[in-house]
Amino acid sequence: MSEIELEIKGLNVDYGLGEQSVHAVRDVDLTLRRGEVLGLAGESGSGKSTLAYGLTRLLPPPGVIRGGQVIYHPEQGEPFDVLGLSDRQLRAFRWAQTSIVFQGAMNSLNPVHKISTQLTDVLRAHEPGSTRAARLARARELLALVGIPADRLDSYPHQLSGGMRQRVMIGMALALRPKIVIMDEPTTALDVVVQRQILGQLVGLRERLGFSVLFITHDLSLLVEFSDRIAIMYGGRIVEQASAAGLHKDSLHPYSHGLLHSFPALRGPREELSGIPGSPPDLRSMPTGCAFHPRCPHSFDPCVRRVPELGAPQGRPEQDRSVACWLHPAS
């Protein structure tokens, strides 16, 4: 088993305070290993973005972190809790260790600044000693990395296509050679062909540069293809975690199963679309026990009463798998 890069432990995130608050992320434990692509999937509203914002401390108001730890393991030196960093330490940590490519590909670039400005200001902030020429050279390199001609440096965002803009964002994410790149539905707004081009490119870059990726999407079939491991999120909790191949072959949680069959497979024989009946839970009034029970075809006696813990299922020889379902109680 490879080294640990980032450990999320018992993370809880709320929107708002007191009675009216929404628990968007609940007791999430998640581990990212060096160099892997970890996929995070779940229906819209399951808390994926909130998890990503929470672990980088970028939650928009009224989001608050109510508890937990986000332990980062640098290559050298002691592991530390990102949630405990001072503002100054946090600014130095951001982008240098973890960078993010956001959902809103179209709006991630400031329309009034040139591409070059937006690529170089991050270099200037983190490497104040660098010269302007050196920063521009690096910006050119970054564009080359994602296959964009260097003359685009002088362009404004509106002069680029959606795909190009998202490529610029990926290039920008790699500006400081971070160890972790978080991608929150980075290609959702793009057409399928461009999506796959960009993802292919990303996987290639990861092999060359050796960063790990937390890849968030609601499209599980995309993850099965591009990631090493997959975590499934439902109602703010992780409900299953397994290797991509393992999950694809044999999903244990009924929700994972439902998700896998909600999208037509991209490769191989087309399967019937089944989807999942019912709608995602209301975070303000969650069902008792297993949050999925109102929609679960296998719901039985304990499901309504007790929350199933995420753990390695009993009697399963394969390692590195955990699930939160009474059908597969933890050992």
Next chain:
Amino acid sequence: MSYLLRRTGFYLLTAWIAITINFLLPRLIPGDPVMSLINRAQGQLSTQAIQSLYVLFGLNKDESIFVQYGHYWAQLLHGDLGLSFAFFPTPVASVIADSLPWTLALVGITTLASFLLGTALGVYAGWRRGSWLDLVIPVTTFLSSVPYFWLGLIAIALFAGVNGIFPSSGGYEPGLVPGWDPDFLLSAVQHSLLPAVTILLSSMSGWILSMRNMMVTVAAEDYVTVAHAKGLSERRVMVSYAARNALLPSVSGFALSLGLVVGGTLLVEIVFSYPGLGFELFQAVGAKDYPLMQGIFLIITLSVLAANFVADLAYLVLDPRTRREG
């Protein structure tokens, strides 16, 4: 480029229309400006004198309207706006030239100061919601909702008059001769302070509010979150990602208020009897001084157009999206 040409063409056309309307209006309205001057002279004018007055005012009945229009343009291009009735025979152009600097100095500087100060406060208030700056907003909003007339009179009652520290009217000490000497300048500044502060108080809240609201909107934009995620300094994110974009909608508002500077803040100048263009217009209306009114309106119209043109240029510089070709 072609955008710029189109805008230039648009403004030239509008200016032409405005000038033409300015030519036609006195010829269309019932009543006769020369008659009103003659009435004032109470029959002491000979027929010949009356005829020469008509010629003087460009209202020569013997010429066709097209010839008159040609004369009108020729005069205009020489900076000749006709003769004032009230200050007869002083040319309108020199009456305006006397009062325009006062207005430009007082209203121009305060408009600029109000915009800069209000916008800066709005930036901070929007960026740090919930700080003490939020208290500024109800106060300035209250001040701007007080009718200006009132605000001015209260200011005069409190700070001017017999016991006050500020003079209550005029642009300078009556005994002084306008010029670039310290006595006169000091007196001019002293006279302008009270009106300037009242203008600031009543106009600043608009800038604060609109900038604050835009800051709040822009702060939620993805590119601002990205800027935070990049670990840029708080200041850099606030200025160059949030405020820079939030400023755009204010630019046209600012241009408009700059255009209105020339008209003077009529009320301000009336309340403080300030020798500016607005006060001049007020007097011209009272005296039925048509050529002067016409001249002032023309200046106001053209300056509003010029300010809008400048706003378009500013947009071109500030927002690259408007630079789109085609």
